[in-house]
Amino acid sequence: MAQGSKVYVLGGYQTDFARNWTKESKHFSALMRESVVGALEATGIAPEEVESAHVGNFAAELYCMQGHLGAFFTEVHPAFSGLPTGRHEAACASGSIALLAASAEIEAGRYDLQAVVGIEQMKTVDSGTGGSYLGTAAWYEDEAEGVEAPFPKLFGRLGDEYDKRYGLKDEHLAEISRLNYDNAKLNPNAQTRTWYMNKEHALCRTDDNPAIGGRIRIADCSQVTDGAVTVFLASRDYAEKYAKGMGKKLSDIPRIKGWGHNTARLRFDDKIAESQGAEYTLPHVRSTITSAMKRAGIADVNGIDGIETHDCFTTSEYMAIDHFGITKPGESWKAVEEGWLEIDGKHPINPSGGLIGAGHPVGATGTRQLLDSYLQVTGTAGNYQVEGAKNFQTLNIGGSGTTSVSFIVGV
């Protein structure tokens, strides 16, 4: 497959995912503004340098009664008026789809510097309404309409499928929850950094940890989050100039070494029917991961120093463990038991806290994963730094394993 000009990552900015922008009486535009201005300040990029912007967002029309989000980018700074912008949507993978589009434009040589904004404001509605909105990431009429908490149920069924094929223990899911919450405590932007959680609590079968849908309980879930993350992607020419200005070498600037992107059939039942007899439960997710590795020239997960994966539920992280090839299919529990996933383990997963710990502002998750990967490979992740990380891989999933995108960011 063709890969044109290299794509460099210059850094960016994440808003504090613990914030509730509705309680601050803020409009959607404030969230975008803070993330973009923050990214300009963090990178030292002048607004006049930005050539184009891509916005990743799932459902602002529902949550905020606001569409045409690309245009909001021009509201941030007078220099942005007139820039080419657009909005991308692929449910929870929206942020990564925006990144793919921006990087494709750089590869094609259209632009040298792109802003990519992942954004979602979700605390505008109650949890029941929000759950129903999220249901539009599934086949709404078939899988979500009239169903309370449709996504916890769908990912509960992913756990059931694992249980059927290989066996699955609650304690391993609880351990995944515990680890994400523990890592989140080290992340100053994580939504749950002050929350009370431990493995024993995640295993509680009482009202303190209520069942949400199927085998999914509250401790298994990612969060309802307001947040935005802006990153800057650049061509080699721009990155070279940028590095020089910063007193760095081009080789110090991380780049997107590989990417993967697949879309499976929308209904969960259809995906599972397709994978009967296959090696992996969600073969298209596996393909996304391996095609990113292939493009990066990395043989397998042993060439990856850490992972930011899409733990919308503990079952999705459990699935990711074997799909990344950390264990054989069905043996994800081994990595959990052996402590391989810890920040100082053999295969760190979600040092940021992931979607369970750091939070899941749907459209921003893909850009958040990319920014965290950037922080890791530049050694600037602070207390959740994986020592000596050179290559980090993301996995961002929309729907019930439907749209998958993976990036490898490395120096």
Added chain:
Amino acid sequence: MSSDSLSPARLRELVKSRAIERVVVLGANGTMGYGSAALFTTAVPHVTFLARSKAKADEGLQSAIDQVRSPTVASRSATGSYDDLEAVLANADLIFEALTEDFAIKKEMFDRVEKARRPDSIVATVTSGLSINALCEGRSDSFRQNFLGLHVFNPPNEIVGTELIPGNDTDPDLVDFVEAFARVRLGREIIRTHDTPAFAGNRVGFKLLNEAAQLAEQVGPVLVDRLVGPYTGRAMTPLATIDLVGWDIHRAIVDNVYELTNDEAHETNKLPGYMARLMDQGTLGNKSGAGFFKKDGKTRLALDPASGDYKPEADVVLPNLDYIDDVARLHAQGRYAEGMSLFLGADGDEAAMARKVIAGYISYAFHRVGEVTDTIDGIDRIMATGFNWAPPSVLVDVMGAKASVELIERSGLPVPKVLEAAVASGEPKAFFHHPTLNTGKFFVAG
């Protein structure tokens, strides 16, 4: 966000340098006691709640469980009375004192602690006002070297800002360890302060709160809370904050500061007479059901400080405050600098009154540097993470140093030298340096 002296690697090294397996909380039935005990259970396998009786300690444990909504607190905890003190302290790595804010009561307890503790155990007090040096005066070298203040704010599971106050003899390595442990294992934002009355946060914060209470006597609580409201950089309005904290706590803090300090804003720390009078009649804020405000069904009533009577907030006639709505509209779009600029230029006595309070906050904070903390950074971080207010440096950065100096001058208050220097030289460009702390959150659009 961190105090810069300890790098992430150094923090990890410090945390591993010593095990904290057993913590004993004294006064574990009080708000600070059980809240802190719950916090310790997040990182420590054995936490003992002690109180005057085992029943009281059990109540504390239940309150801890309720506060963090997890029954798992219990499996890491034991309870007992002070009869068990000597036996329990023999194994304690950290002894956390959260008794009533009374010097004699604490002193008596420390007499027993000193006899029973292991020589290497850490003794921390959660006092918000008493002197750390006075509390350990005359005690053994081992006690004084291992003694410090760890001022947690309430509720500790939500407010991460925590003041760390070493005494003159506290072992500097121990101070580093406690900072690392509190930051990495307990998720605290640690601000080191000097052993001065009310330390840093309450010294600066309650000065503004008390000034608001003084103004309420002139213009009434409704207008004061509107003028010094969310748009000026805080989630909760000042007088509602005093009601939440409790008038008795407010009085204890400002009386202590007024008695023991004599700074340039001395009179703003003097408790208004009407508050003392109403407290005599039982007015204590939310805990007594009435303060500056009270609820009558769904109607919010506001106090008339002169008469002590209440009337519906909606019946209070306010002057034209359109400028606040205009500022809020800008804040709502994240245009905070434009919002604050509009505030600085707003006409009328009311806007001027609000500006004087904000000018006073900035001026007072910067003048406390060297006295309560080494740098403005400590004051900034405790105001951000302990009070959830826009830190003084953030206000200066958002308004600009020049406009901030003009604001303070126009209000007839002393201008901090560093601000004058910044205007003269153009440096520093920014006073606040915590890239992960979102300063926009303080400018609430209301």
